[in-house]
Amino acid sequence: MTTSPATPKKVGMAVLVGRSNTGKSTLLNNLIGTKVAITSPKPQTTRHIIHGVLNDERGQVVFVDTPGLFKDVPDILTSRLNEKAKDSLDGIDLVLYVVDPRRHIGDEEKNIHRLVLQSDKPKILVLNKSDVKRPFLDEYLAWGKDFDKVVDISAREARHLKPLIDAIYELAPVGEHPFYPPDQLTNVDNRFFLAEVVREKIFLAMHDEIPYTVKVEIEETERRENGIWYVKAIIITNAQRAKKILIGAGGRQIKEIGQAARKELESITGEKVFLDLEVEVDERWQERFE
Ligand SMILES: Nc1nc2c(ncn2[C@@H]2O[C@H](COP(=O)(O)OP(=O)(O)OP(=O)(O)O)[C@@H](O)[C@H]2O)c(=O)[nH]1
Numbered sequence: 001m002t003t004s005p006a007t008p009k010k011v012g013m014a015v016l017v018g019r020s021n022t023g024k025s026t027l028l029n030n031l032i033g034t035k036v037a038i039t040s041p042k043p044q045t046t047r048h049i050i051h052g053v054l055n056d057e058r059g060q061v062v063f064v065d066t067p068g069l070f071k072d073v074p075d076i077l078t079s080r081l082n083e084k085a086k087d088s089l090d091g092i093d094l095v096l097y098v099v100d101p102r103r104h105i106g107d108e109e110k111n112i113h114r115l116v117l118q119s120d121k122p123k124i125l126v127l128n129k130s131d132v133k134r135p136f137l138d139e140y141l142a143w144g145k146d147f148d149k150v151v152d153i154s155a156r157e158a159r160h161l162k163p164l165i166d167a168i169y170e171l172a173p174v175g176e177h178p179f180y181p182p183d184q185l186t187n188v189d190n191r192f193f194l195a196e197v198v199r200e201k202i203f204l205a206m207h208d209e210i211p212y213t214v215k216v217e218i219e220e221t222e223r224r225e226n227g228i229w230y231v232k233a234i235i236i237t238n239a240q241r242a243k244k245i246l247i248g249a250g251g252r253q254i255k256e257i258g259q260a261a262r263k264e265l266e267s268i269t270g271e272k273v274f275l276d277l278e279v280e281v282d283e284r285w286q287e288r289f290e
C-alpha cells in the first residue's frame with residue numbers, strides 16, 4: 001500500500017476591512033464560532049485590532065478585525081482608528097473586503113475600494129447582509145472583476161460562510177509555522193474582553209454621541225470566597241455632562257448597562273458575576289488613545 005505525501009498546510013493572515021457597520025466583527029465572531037469582538041448597530045464600534053483564529057485540517061487562518069474606515073476624520077479618535085485600519089493592511093496574506101450593499105456606493109466606499117486595490121495580495125469581495133433587501137447589490141457586483149473571488153453571505157445568520165472559508169483556504173499561502181498554538185483562539189485577553197463587553201452595552205444603550213465619549217478599563221477582578229467573580233470596571237468619559245447621562249436619573253442608566261453586561265458575562269462564563277461600575281471623567285483620554 002502506498003501513502004500519498006501529506007498536503008502542505010496553509011497558514012495565513014486574512015484582514016477584514018471595510019466601512020463602519022458593514023458587519024466585520026459579526027463576521028469574525030461567526031467565522032471562528034466564538035464571540036471575541038463586540039458588535040453594535042452604531043458606527044465605530046471596533047477600536048482595536050482583534051485576531052480570531054481558525055484551525056482545520058487545511059491549516060490555520062488568522063482573521064484580523066479592524067475599525068471601520070472613514071473618509072472624514074472630524075476628531076482624534078476617528079483619525080487614530082483610520083490609521084490602525086490602514087496599517088493593518090501591511091503584513092497580511094489576504095484581504096477580505098466586507099461591504100454592505102444596503103448602502104449606496106459613495107465617496108467613502110470608493111476610497112476604501114481604491115485602498116484595497118492597492119494591496120498586491122489575493123482579495124475577496126464579501127457581500128454581506130444577504131438576509132435583508134440590498135438595493136445596491138448590482139453596484140457592488142460590478143466591482144467583482146477586481147477580486148479573486150466574490151462571496152455573498154449573511155454574517156449575522158452565519159449563512160454561506162463555508163464557501164467563504166473554502167475560498168480563504170484556497171487563496172492562503174502554504175506555511176510551516178502557525179501564528180498561534182492550536183488551543184488559542186484570539187489575541188484578546190480576559191481583562192480586555194470584560195471591558196469590551198461593558199463598552200458594547202454602552203453602545204447598545206446610549207444614544208447620539210455618548211458612546212464615543214467613553215472608554216472602559218477594568219480595575220480589578222477577583223474570585224471572592226462565596227464563589228462570586230467580582231469585577232470592577234471604570235467607565236471613563238470626557239465630560240461631566242456625559243457622566244451625568246451615563247449614570248441617569250437615580251442611577252437607572254448605569255444600572256441597566258451593568259445588568260446587561262453582567263448577564264452576558266454570566267452566560268459566557270457560566271459563573272456568578274458581581275459587576276461594579278463607576279463613571280469617571282478624563283477630558284483628554286481620546287488624545288492619549290492608542
Ligand atoms: N441584517 C444583517 N445585519 C448584520 C449582518 N452582519 C452584521 N449585521 C449588523 O450590522 C451592525 C454592525 O455590525 P458590526 O459587526 O458591529 O459591524 P463592523 O463592520 O464591525 O462595524 P465597526 O466596528 O463600527 O467598523 C450590527 O447591528 C450587526 O448586527 C448581516 O449579515 N445581516
Ligand SMILES: [Mg+2]
Nearest residue numbers: 024025045046
Ligand atoms: Mg467592528
